[in-house]
Amino acid sequence: MPVPLSLTGRLVRLEPLAPHHASGISEAAAGNRDDFAFTPVPHGVDEALEYVAQALSGHAAGTSLAFAIIAVASGRILGSTRFTRFDYWQGPLVWPLVHGLPPGDALMAVPDAAEIGNTWLSPEARGTGINLESKMLLLQHAFETWRVRRITFRADVRNHRSRLAIERLGATSDGVRRAHSRGLDGEVRSTAFYSILEDEWPTVRATIEGQFSALPVRNRLIDA
Template sequence: MLRAFGLAGTSVRLEPLAMGHAPGLAAAAAEDRSSYAFTAVPDGPGQAEEYVRAALAEQAGGRVLPFAVVRTRDDAVVGSTRFLDLDVVGYPGVVVPDDDRPPNVGEIGSTWYAASVQRTAVNTKVKLLLLGHAFDVWQVLRVTLKTDARNQRSRTAIERLGGRFEGIRRAHTTATDGTVRDSAYYSIVRTEWPGVRGGLLRRLEHWAG
């Protein structure tokens, strides 16, 4: 199984999600919940603890790596994200990724941020860290990103990052509001990564300017 790891940037870092992050997640989610209509975000300390426990249970299955997003200047937890559906394709049978045979496909998702860091450079920096590890360290073939098809804000953000729209998977899963949702699927493949990385770096230059 893959060992948990952290990723560090200049102003944000990704820490392996742990129970100690629950109070920070609760505080981050409480700032302003108006943007969470399509996103599973814990509400209050009790839900934050359950959120972490559920994520760690998924991690124990070997195909998920959850993170807390931490702002480095004050060590504040400002959100969460994770690698999902990590897999090793091209081998017979079911292969759970590990450090000797890392995933060659995966997904980035379950991402949410405190209201105070939305529409800032944080998401770009987080995606640069995650995509950089996936493509440059694991050498993956593709990374999937998906969202509720109704979530135009999320779809626009994925497209700005460089995700290519693949289509709508109809009646895909249960939405956060209890309805059955369609999911909009996007992807980045290995040959596109250099261009996507360049675009992310240019976006960060824009934020810095």
């Protein structure tokens, strides 16, 4: 299963989510709950502790790897994101074994495909480059360290802000699964799916780097 590790960029550091992050997660999630209409976000310290506990359980089960999003300059927690839905096509976590390939060590297995999701940011961190660099760090690790074949994104079709952010990365639309699941508001939701393939990564990386370099570094969350 993927090993927890920190990923650091110019503006943001992604740290594997841990109990000591709960207070900062709670602070980042404070405010207008309408800002978090489409993504599960904890409300208060108790929910933040449960949020972290569930994330740790997901990693122990080999199904996800969650991070706290932290501003490098200020040390403030600004939100969370994660790898999830790991897909293994060969190796020790696949049965039957692929002919001609050694079984390997299950504890060291890395996925052939994965999803990036459950991303949320405090409202004041939006539009600052924090989300863009967070995605860059995750994608770079997935494609250049794990050597995945595909990264998937998904969003409630009504979540136009999230869909636009995914599309700006250069991800390709894989269509909409209608009446896919129940949304946080209790309504049946349709889900838009996107993906980036390994041979598309160099182009996507150049796109993200261009967008990032064009952003003004103006937010005190970054400068502080």
